[in-house]
Amino acid sequence: MTNTNPKKLFIKTWGCQMNVYDSRKMADVLAPMGYQEVTEPDGADIIILNTCHIREKATEKVFSELGRLKKHKDVAEEQGKKMLMAVAGCVAQAEGDFIAERAPYVDMVFGPQSYGTLPEMVAKATGAYGKERVINTDFDEEDKFDKLPEETIATGPTAFLAVQEGCDKFCTFCVVPYTRGGEYSRRVQAVLDEAQQLRDKGVKEISLLGQNVNAYHGLNENGQTESLADLLIKVADIDGIERVRYTTSHPRDMRDDLIEAHAHPAVMPYLHLPVQSGSDKILKTMNRKHTRDLYFDIIEKFRRVRPDIAISGDFIVGFPGETDQDFEDTMDLIKRINYSSAFSFKYSQRPGTPAATMGGLIREDIKNERLQRLQALLNDQMKAFNEQTVGMELPILFDGITSKGQLHGRTPYNQAIHVNGNPRLNNTIENVRVTSTNGKSLMGDLVLLEDVA
Ligand code: 5AD
Ligand code: SF4
Numbered sequence: 001m002t003n004t005n006p007k008k009l010f011i012k013t014w015g016c017q018m019n020v021y022d023s024r025k026m027a028d029v030l031a032p033m034g035y036q037e038v039t040e041p042d043g044a045d046i047i048i049l050n051t052c053h054i055r056e057k058a059t060e061k062v063f064s065e066l067g068r069l070k071k072h073k074d075v076a077e078e079q080g081k082k083m084l085m086a087v088a089g090c091v092a093q094a095e096g097d098f099i100a101e102r103a104p105y106v107d108m109v110f111g112p113q114s115y116g117t118l119p120e121m122v123a124k125a126t127g128a129y130g131k132e133r134v135i136n137t138d139f140d141e142e143d144k145f146d147k148l149p150e151e152t153i154a155t156g157p158t159a160f161l162a163v164q165e166g167c168d169k170f171c172t173f174c175v176v177p178y179t180r181g182g183e184y185s186r187r188v189q190a191v192l193d194e195a196q197q198l199r200d201k202g203v204k205e206i207s208l209l210g211q212n213v214n215a216y217h218g219l220n221e222n223g224q225t226e227s228l229a230d231l232l233i234k235v236a237d238i239d240g241i242e243r244v245r246y247t248t249s250h251p252r253d254m255r256d257d258l259i260e261a262h263a264h265p266a267v268m269p270y271l272h273l274p275v276q277s278g279s280d281k282i283l284k285t286m287n288r289k290h291t292r293d294l295y296f297d298i299i300e301k302f303r304r305v306r307p308d309i310a311i312s313g314d315f316i317v318g319f320p321g322e323t324d325q326d327f328e329d330t331m332d333l334i335k336r337i338n339y340s341s342a343f344s345f346k347y348s349q350r351p352g353t354p355a356a357t358m359g360g361l362i363r364e365d366i367k368n369e370r371l372q373r374l375q376a377l378l379n380d381q382m383k384a385f386n387e388q389t390v391g392m393e394l395p396i397l398f399d400g401i402t403s404k405g406q407l408h409g410r411t412p413y414n415q416a417i418h419v420n421g422n423p424r425l426n427n428t429i430e431n432v433r434v435t436s437t438n439g440k441s442l443m444g445d446l447v448l449l450e451d452v453a
Contacts, residue, residue, distance in 0.1 A: 008038045010038050014058075114138070155201070160207050161195060171276070205410075209246075251298055252288075270340075272314075317347065322360075331377060344378060396411060399427070401426055421446045
């Protein structure tokens with residue numbers, strides 16, 4: 001269906017890949033109402049801020065962005081146009097009432113569980129039944145995903161597919177169990193249907209997404225529970241799906257069948273397995289419910305199945321009570337694992353979490369120094385990993401064209417690579433010889449027949 005005069009939807013997304021996925025779904029859900037996504041807020045009919053609450057200053061960031069965007073709303077109103085402003089995501093879930101009170105010009109505030117009812121919320125807020133302000137931060141008992149369309153307007157060869165949401169782990173630093181609720185797994189068939197839809201749109205690589213994705217335990221048509229490994233292989237076996245990934249995992253839920261699934265050629269040799277700290281004492285106060293040795297054992301098992309697997313992780317420095325020795329234990333763990341990439345953060349106090357009331361706060365300058373040392377080590381490891389792939393011939397999935405006209409793609413190890421070649425190779429997988437690296441990304445040459453070069 002084409003609309004000659006589409007309404008404009010602008011979504012700004014912060015935070016994790018689940019939010020990126022949710023933003024996509026919000027656009028999908030509003031498309032049948034005639035909303036088309038635009039890349040600038042200017043002249044938009046609806047502006048949605050999809051927010052993240054994971055680290056501090058989250059709420060302040062939202063307010064400063066709202067202040068900026070309100071100017072667009074004022075301009076629109078001067079021209080007699082209506083512009084809806086909405087705050088969604090985890091800040092909305094956690095601080096909905098506060099936002100509604102402090103920013104009266106915000107028309108809608110709603111949490112991640114309610115995206116399926118967006119058409120009704122928009123109808124209310126636009127005045128279809130008499131204009132109403134919409135505040136919706138309830139945890140819906142029903143399946144959030146059942147209300148979201150499988151049909152997607154996604155373009156490009158890669159896509160995320162949410163299979164699991166929420167978390168029951170309650171790490172003492174983390175807001176996710178409060179903003180996203182308990183662990184929930186989608187049904188196997190719902191995931192496979194969505195995967196097929198994506199394949200029909202030309203998607204070749206699917207990343208199964210969940211806050212605790214390897215805790216997945218969805219029901220199949222026979223009422224039996226399937227694991228993430230079962231699901232991953234089923235998605236990988238869909239005709240036309242050439243690559244599968246999953247993110248993000250927890251060491252406690254790592255099962256042998258998932259490790260063994262990495263023997264499947266379509267399961268990419270890449271693992272994101274956050275550890276947060278290398279100190280058993282800190283892991284305990286973080287309530288991670290695993291030791292550093294368990295982490296080493298898991299990685300060793302993965303390397304037995306895929307010796308070349310690229311390992312990525314998340315780290316927090318300066319958690320309350322972290323001594324120099326605890327920090328050195330983290331550095332030691334990093335040296336022993338050898339990461340290909342990683343995300344690292346200074347501990348950030350989150351109101352309402354158990355760690356927020358712990359003693360032994362670490363001074364900011366110590367946190368900064370630790371983060372710098374940790375990131376220097378991780379950067380060296382990333383550089384070494386990238387250098388090690390120079391000279392290799394790897395299949396690259398091209399997923400875009402850079403502003404310089406080069407093909408952009410990803411290696412199986414999830415490294416970014418730039419290649420000179422015909423733009424029509426975009427969205428295909430081709431063999432590339434890696435020629436160099438600047439430390440962060442790779443450069444390569446196509447290894448192919450003359451006619452497409
Ligand atoms: N402070 C710092 N980092 C945090 N993370 C989660 N909560 C906090 C916090 N309070 C990090 C963890 C997690 C990633 C998504 O964000 O490393 O794995
Ligand atoms: Fe947060 Fe821990 Fe759950 Fe990850 S496992 S989402 S860090 S509570």
